[in-house]
Amino acid sequence: MCLYCGQEATMKKVLMLGTGGTIASEVTPSGLAPALTSAELLRCVPEISSLCSVTCEELFSIDSTNVTPAHWLTIARAIRAHYEEYDGFVIAHGTDTMAYTAAALSYLIQYSPKPIILTGAQKPIVFENTDSKTNLADAFRCAVSDLRGVMIVFNGRVILGTRARKTRTVSLQAFSSINYPELAVLQNGFLMEYIRPSALPAPVFYDKLGERVALMKMIPGADCGMLSYLLEHNDAVIIESFGVGGLPSYQGSGFERVLREAMEAENTI
Ligand code: GLU
DSSP: OOTTTOOOOOOEEEEEEEEESGGGEEEETTEEEEOOOHHHHHHTOGGGGGTEEEEEEEEEEEOGGGOOHHHHHHHHHHHHHHGGGOSEEEEEOOSTTHHHHHHHHHHHEESOSSEEEEEOOSSOTTSSSOSHHHHHHHHHHHHTSSOOEEEEEETTEEEETTTEEEOOSSSSOOEEEOSSOOSEEEETTEEEEOOOOOOOSSOEEOOOOOOOEEEEEOOTTOOHHHHHHHHHHOSEEEEEOBTTTBOOOSTTOOHHHHHHHHHHTTOOO
8 A cells, every 4th residue: 555645556567587597507517507497586586576576487498608599589479478468577598698689689679668677697596695686686676667678787787788798707797888878777776767768658579580690700811701601601791890890901801802792792781
């Protein structure tokens, strides 16, 4: 019951989707391996039950190095199937490819008026010294907030899904927001929101992804034959070039020729 208006306070509903990662891992003879379900993770952070009512669904339980575009579609479909029933969504995910999943979901689910939060941890929830519990509680605080769209919540930072990158492998501050401010920060359980991304009354869902996309990272002295190969075997190639887009043009580098030939053949560049 609300003390001010006398109305029955209704708890927000959050759907938690389990996918694996370190946060859900246990120690095995061959190292850490995902083992815990979302319900088991929640039992380790009892305060979440006072924030919202949670429904858990296990989508998969894998190391995120094994996540593929098919997994992104599975997550997006699960959110789409239950979008109307919940106020927010939390996805527990391995950190290694979490930024890729966040970016993919940002394009598969656009203009969401509800928060879709990815989180994980550098240390498993079963460890005595772990960032899992804070990250998970913070993720739920964001999932019941007025934030919207796809975000990563990690180590007290809220990062837009299209801007996140894993920049540290050991530090608890694993993710950075690249060329864009953090949307919000969390300190001792308090959410301070700085930016609210634009949304529509209902999200725009997509359910197809082109998988034949390659990335070529330029290094000094790179062989243009690699670019020819990638163009031949993909529908699109993204070239991570130098500075604002510079490619080698010295005599014999071959990049200009390969690109001109590809354009003439109407390949996508
Ligand atoms: N490679 C594992 C994964 O991404 C461990 C990294 C992590 O979750 O922190 O699932």
